[in-house]
Amino acid sequence: MVTLTVNGHSTLAPAGVSLFTAAGQAGVRVPTSCVTQGKCKECVVEITRGMELLTAPTACETHLDARTQFRLSCQCRIAADTGEVECHTMRRGQMRIERRALHLPATHQTTTLDPAVVREGDRVVDAMTGEEIARSTGPIHGLAIDLGTTTVVMRLIDLETGEQVADTSFENPQRFGGSDIMSRIHYDSGHPGRLLMRTLAGYLSHAIVDLPADPLTIYDVVLVGNSTMRDLFFRQSVYTIGQNPYRSITEIELAEGKRTTTSLRTTGRRSLLPVHPNARVCGLPIISGHVGADAAACMLAIDLAHEDRLVAIMDIGTNTELLVGNRHRILAASCPAGPAFEGGAIACGMPGLEGAIEDVALDDDGRFRLGVIGGGPPEGICGSGLVDLLSELLRTGRMNALGRFEDGVDRVTLDAGRDIHFLERDVNELAQAKGANIAGLQVVFSDYGIQFDDVAVFYLAGGFGRHLKKSASKRIGLIPNLADEKIVQVGNAALEGATIALVSQSRRQELETLVRTVEHCRLETHAGFFDFFVDGCQFRPAGSPSGVNG
Numbered sequence: 001m002v003t004l005t006v007n008g009h010s011t012l013a014p015a016g017v018s019l020f021t022a023a024g025q026a027g028v029r030v031p032t033s034c035v036t037q038g039k040c041k042e043c044v045v046e047i048t049r050g051m052e053l054l055t056a057p058t059a060c061e062t063h064l065d066a067r068t069q070f071r072l073s074c075q076c077r078i079a080a081d082t083g084e085v086e087c088h089t090m091r092r093g094q095m096r097i098e099r100r101a102l103h104l105p106a107t108h109q110t111t112t113l114d115p116a117v118v119r120e121g122d123r124v125v126d127a128m129t130g131e132e133i134a135r136s137t138g139p140i141h142g143l144a145i146d147l148g149t150t151t152v153v154m155r156l157i158d159l160e161t162g163e164q165v166a167d168t169s170f171e172n173p174q175r176f177g178g179s180d181i182m183s184r185i186h187y188d189s190g191h192p193g194r195l196l197m198r199t200l201a202g203y204l205s206h207a208i209v210d211l212p213a214d215p216l217t218i219y220d221v222v223l224v225g226n227s228t229m230r231d232l233f234f235r236q237s238v239y240t241i242g243q244n245p246y247r248s249i250t251e252i253e254l255a256e257g258k259r260t261t262t263s264l265r266t267t268g269r270r271s272l273l274p275v276h277p278n279a280r281v282c283g284l285p286i287i288s289g290h291v292g293a294d295a296a297a298c299m300l301a302i303d304l305a306h307e308d309r310l311v312a313i314m315d316i317g318t319n320t321e322l323l324v325g326n327r328h329r330i331l332a333a334s335c336p337a338g339p340a341f342e343g344g345a346i347a348c349g350m351p352g353l354e355g356a357i358e359d360v361a362l363d364d365d366g367r368f369r370l371g372v373i374g375g376g377p378p379e380g381i382c383g384s385g386l387v388d389l390l391s392e393l394l395r396t397g398r399m400n401a402l403g404r405f406e407d408g409v410d411r412v413t414l415d416a417g418r419d420i421h422f423l424e425r426d427v428n429e430l431a432q433a434k435g436a437n438i439a440g441l442q443v444v445f446s447d448y449g450i451q452f453d454d455v456a457v458f459y460l461a462g463g464f465g466r467h468l469k470k471s472a473s474k475r476i477g478l479i480p481n482l483a484d485e486k487i488v489q490v491g492n493a494a495l496e497g498a499t500i501a502l503v504s505q506s507r508r509q510e511l512e513t514l515v516r517t518v519e520h521c522r523l524e525t526h527a528g529f530f531d532f533f534v535d536g537c538q539f540r541p542a543g544s545p546s547g548v549n550g
């Protein structure tokens with residue numbers, strides 16, 4: 001028998017049994033919509049050990065690159081009599097973000113409830129047109145979704161009260177098509193059949209069905225995400241986002257006069273989601289090919305349209321969004337930092353879900369004290385844990401500013417029993433992600449003609465940004481070395497912005513106007529980016545861009 005461990009749960013599996021069946025025996029429910037027919041592609045698992053003990057890929061797995069560790073669990077079977085196989089499904093969990101984003105300008109709290117879908121007697125109607133969506137006296141729900149490259153989060157809102165009913169999150173299953181945006185674009189362009197979209201729609205559907213409301217009472221869906229994630233969902237070609245000048249098809253069509261906005265719209269029926277078939281499903285407008293609807297939504301969340309002070313917002317993710325300015329002038333950029341700070345490309349990395357190490361302290365005697373989400377045994381390290389770890393290694397001299405471990409070792413072990421370790425090559429991944437983020441910020445500030453200290457507030461957004469320790473983030477140079485009181489952690493501002501757009505059509509309309517005023521700073525062609533990047537890869541506090549304003 002082979003010992004199979006799925007998501008930390010073990011079972012003994014004989015040769016010939018599929019991973020899907022064995023996972024069920026171990027108590028792990030693997031997502032499926034096709035009942036193991038090899039069609040839905042939702043049962044994808046990532047093999048972290050024992051790939052050689054499995055049968056060869058079947059014809060249903062040709063969409064999975066043989067160089068990756070992904071397999072369809074309904075297709076691959078145990079092919080050995082002894083050994084160990086470890087794998088995990090795409091992860092699901094309760095969001096670790098607050099019910100409301102914190103510390104946002106007071107104006108957003110007072111957003112008037114004027115949703116796009118309202119009740120008229122026993123009818124549910126489109127508030128703008130009066131068109132009937134459904135006949136029902138039941139509740140009217142809306143769904144705000146933030147489609148991240150790595151993590152998808154959603155909120156269920158009662159559109160008659162504006163109250164949040166539930167939230168949930170899961171790991172974006174499109175990871176089998178690559179962990180960053182460019183790989184997904186490449187994958188989508190090379191594989192017919194909209195596999196990325198269909199797999200994600202399957203996962204979204206499972207998550208929606210599990211919400212504590214009848215999915216057919218969901219009449220409005222507002223979706224944000226970077227331009228690639230958003231356009232993939234709406235079945236747009238993303239090929240043009242991957243080619244110079246990196247523009248979404250919606251931008252091109254807007255410039256050609258074929259559309260009046262970069263927003264996208266479809267119906268519940270066409271979206272493949274189990275919401276009401278006549279539901280409105282809207283993708284908020286984007287700023288540019290690489291500055292997406294998530295950045296636009298952040299502007300709603302921090303109320304940039306009415307902000308007089310100079311502020312900045314940094315939404316750290318696989319693609320980091322940057323916005324600097326106020327109601328008079330806004331500059332935006334997007335950094336393809338990669339998934340390292342979301343746990344991707346890191347040996348023992350994982351998203352910020354239950355089981356992830358989120359706090360790391362290094363005692364004088366060299367022992368680690370670890371804080372684990374959920375309080376159970378650690379399964380891996382999430383982004384905030386990685387920042388803590390880097391900061392502690394730096395503080396205690398076990399790692400230098402170049403990211404090299406002292407004493408010639410190539411790893412540090414956090415939990416020997418569970419083999420949770422951190423490699424020197426992981427440091428390189430994080431150094432490059434950090435370097436890209438801070439270089440992007442320096443370019444934007446430099447182009448704006450200001451220094452870091454000139455901002456009144458530096459908003460740190462995103463599920464990851466919410467849980468960072470300011471001191472650790474400043475020590476390694478992930479964020480500018482500003483006074484603590486200027487740094488405000490606001491949680492998932494993109495989802496907050498999507499929620500505001502969901503409960504208020506007037507704010508949604510305001511955003512349409514605002515996105516047209518934003519200047520896009522193209523990092524990929526900026527003369528100063530590379531120098532800032534090289535400097536930014538070092539682990540030391542980040543100062544202002546030099547050569548501006550004295």
Ligand code: FES
Pocket residue numbers: 031032033034035036037038039040041042043044072073074075
């Ligand atoms: S269960 Fe549908 S492809 Fe495996």
